[in-house]
Amino acid sequence: MKNDIRMRGFVKRHDIDQVLDILKKRLGKTDKIKINFGDSFGFVLAEDIVSDINVPSFRKSTMDGYALRAKYTFGASLTNMLELKMIGTQHVGENKDFVLGDNECVRIKTGASIPKNADAVLMAEYTEKIKNRIKITGSVSPGKNVSQIGEDVKKGEKIFKKYHRIRPQDIGVLASIRENKIDVYRKPTIALIVTGDEIVDLNKKPEKGKIVDSISPMLKALAKKYGYELKFKGILKDSKKIIKEKITECNEDIILVTGATSVGETDIIPYIVSEIGELIVHGITMRPGSPMGLGFIKNKPIFLLPGHPVAAMICFDRFVYSALLIMQNLKPDLPYKKVKGILTRKVASALGRTDFARVKFANGKIQPIRISGSSILTTMTKSDGFIIIDKNTEGLDEESKVEVYLYE
Numbered sequence: 001m002k003n004d005i006r007m008r009g010f011v012k013r014h015d016i017d018q019v020l021d022i023l024k025k026r027l028g029k030t031d032k033i034k035i036n037f038g039d040s041f042g043f044v045l046a047e048d049i050v051s052d053i054n055v056p057s058f059r060k061s062t063m064d065g066y067a068l069r070a071k072y073t074f075g076a077s078l079t080n081m082l083e084l085k086m087i088g089t090q091h092v093g094e095n096k097d098f099v100l101g102d103n104e105c106v107r108i109k110t111g112a113s114i115p116k117n118a119d120a121v122l123m124a125e126y127t128e129k130i131k132n133r134i135k136i137t138g139s140v141s142p143g144k145n146v147s148q149i150g151e152d153v154k155k156g157e158k159i160f161k162k163y164h165r166i167r168p169q170d171i172g173v174l175a176s177i178r179e180n181k182i183d184v185y186r187k188p189t190i191a192l193i194v195t196g197d198e199i200v201d202l203n204k205k206p207e208k209g210k211i212v213d214s215i216s217p218m219l220k221a222l223a224k225k226y227g228y229e230l231k232f233k234g235i236l237k238d239s240k241k242i243i244k245e246k247i248t249e250c251n252e253d254i255i256l257v258t259g260a261t262s263v264g265e266t267d268i269i270p271y272i273v274s275e276i277g278e279l280i281v282h283g284i285t286m287r288p289g290s291p292m293g294l295g296f297i298k299n300k301p302i303f304l305l306p307g308h309p310v311a312a313m314i315c316f317d318r319f320v321y322s323a324l325l326i327m328q329n330l331k332p333d334l335p336y337k338k339v340k341g342i343l344t345r346k347v348a349s350a351l352g353r354t355d356f357a358r359v360k361f362a363n364g365k366i367q368p369i370r371i372s373g374s375s376i377l378t379t380m381t382k383s384d385g386f387i388i389i390d391k392n393t394e395g396l397d398e399e400s401k402v403e404v405y406l407y408e
Helices: 016-026 168-176 217-224 240-250 269-276 309-326 378-382
Strands: 032-036 065-068 081-089 104-108 120-123 127-130 134-135 159-160 183-184 190-195 228-236 254-256 278-282 293-297 300-305 337-343 352-362 363-368 385-391 401-406
Touching: 016 065, 016 278, 016 293, 016 309, 065 081, 159 168, 183 254, 190 217, 190 240, 217 228, 217 254, 217 309, 228 240, 254 309, 269 278, 269 293, 269 378, 309 378, 352 378, 352 401, 363 401
Parallel strands: 081 104, 190 228, 190 254, 254 300, 337 363
Antiparallel strands: 032 183, 065 104, 065 120, 081 134, 127 134, 278 293, 293 300, 337 401, 352 363, 352 385, 385 401
C-alpha cells in the first residue's frame, strides 16, 4: 500500500546508470521557441543554421600597409629597394574604386576593401614613404595578407547543426552571418522546496536545535552557473498537507524537494510523491546521496534530494543536471572538466556502491579528503574536485591513475 512506502525502507536500490536510463526514457523535451541570437548563450539549437551570405562579402586587408600587385615586390630587399607610386588611401568602410597601374599601390587599413586588381598587401613595416611614393624593402606572394570572399563562411555552408549548444564565440558567428532570430529549445525551469522543522531562513536567528538553510542558496547558485532558472518555493514544515499543496502548485518543468527523503518516521516525501504521482526510485547505490529518490507527477520529474548539503549538491550535479540536458536533446553528463592524476594514498570503498570522493589536486597528485560526511559542507570548499570510485571495485590503490572532476 502507498502509505507503507517510507517504512518499507529501501526495498530496491537503483544504481546510477539505471536512474539515468529512466530519465532518458521518461523525460519529455522542452518546446521550441524563437529568440534573438544575442540572447542565445547556453541554448540548444532546434534547427540547422545555414549561411545565406559569404563572410567576408568582399576581399579585405588583414594588415595595415599597401595593397598592390605582388609581382612588383619580387626581389625587394634592404640592399635592393624598389619604388612604387601611391595613388590613394582606402579606409575601413570606404569603397573607392581604385584600379592599379604598373608599379602602383594604395595605402590601406586593416579590414578595408582591397582594390579589384590588387592581389596582396605589403606590411607598412617593409616600406618607407616619401611624399606620394614608397620604397619597399621586402616582397610578398600573391594572396598574402588578404582575406578572400567567403574565407570565413561560404554562402550555403552549414555553420551549426541542430542540437548544438550555443557558446559565446558562436554568437559572434551568428552576428557575422546576420542570423538575427533562431529556433532553440526552451531551457527547463526548476522549482525547489526545502523541508524540515529544524530548517530556518538565514535571516532568522537559529534557536538551539535549528539549522540555517544552506541548500537553497547553494542549489540556486549551481543552477545559475549552468544557465538555468531556479525558483525557490520556501522552507516548509514537515506537514504532509502543506508539502503536498506546495508540490501540486509548482508549474516548473522540474521539481526538487530536499529533506525527509529517507526511511524514518518523519521522512514523508516518498509517501507524498507515491500518493500524488509515481515514486520510481527510492534509494541509490552511491555515497553520498543514497537516500535520493525520483518520481513523476503528471509526467514531470520530481527529485527527492537528501537534506545534507554535500549529498544534495552531488545528486544535483549527477541527476538534475543530466535531466536538464536530456530535456534539451543533449547527452547527460557531469558539468565538470576532467583531468588525470595519481592517488597519494589508498581509498577504500564497497562493492556494489559508487563513491564520490572529495579530493585535493595539485601538480598531478590526488589527495583524498573523505568519502563520507555528507553534512560537512566545508569539505566541498576545501576540495578541488572529486573522483568516482566504480561500484565494481572495493576501492583504489595508492599510485592509481584516475580522473578528477574539477570544481571551477
